[in-house]
Amino acid sequence: MEFEILDAKGAVLNRIVADEAFVQANFPGKYRRVAVQGGASSFNPAPHILGVQAELDRVARSFGYWIDATAPMQSAVTYADEPAVAKFQTAGRTLRAWRSKVWESFYVVLAEVQSGNRSAPTLVELLAELPKPPSPEQISNGVA
Known part of the structure; x- marks a missing residue:
């Protein structure tokens, strides 16, 4: 609502x-x-976008990517293309893949809302629908 x-x-x-x-x-x-006036076209996705990004940053921070406190996920994914330390590269690639899946899912939901095929979820409902974050084991093994 x-x-x-x-x-x-x-x-x-x-x-x-x-x-x-x-x-x-x-x-x-x-x-x-x-x-709500004007149906689904009046939905403002900005709060949901901010909430999804906050969740991405929260997860990255939970894996120790906190040096840049304003953008932990952005910091984490910079390691995806850095081969110097394999475990950091693996973690970066895993988090980057998960981030992509999250945004893909978000935009599917957004398109459904904007087309009128579903009602707008609350942020809590939306986060529950998105792909689950990788586990520590997945981060270590490079599985997103």
């Missing part, structure tokens, strides 16, 4: 797509549900 987040005077601060329980817990009394 889409919500407007409001300031103390009722002015709109932001518009988000989220589960109502999340909005109630994080913005009690400071939101209103937005009536």
Whole structure:
């Protein structure tokens, strides 16, 4: 569902797509549900894009790619083409392949929403639909 987040005077601060329980817990009394007008074409994917990228970065950070705290996934995939240390190259290639699969899946969902073939998922629902992150064993063995 889409919500407007409001300031103390009722002015709109932001518009988000989220589960109502999340909005109630994080913005009690400071939101209103937005009536969807114009069908699927009114869907704004920007919050979902940011959420997917945050999840990619979270996973890369969990494997130790945190030197560039603003872009851990970007940092991780730079190792994919670096043969000097095989384990880093393997991890970089595995994370890069997973990242590609995640974005491919995201854009399939986005096309379905924009065409009106499905309703827009919440970010939580979307993340649950995307390919699962590689395990530590997959990172070590180079399987995405």
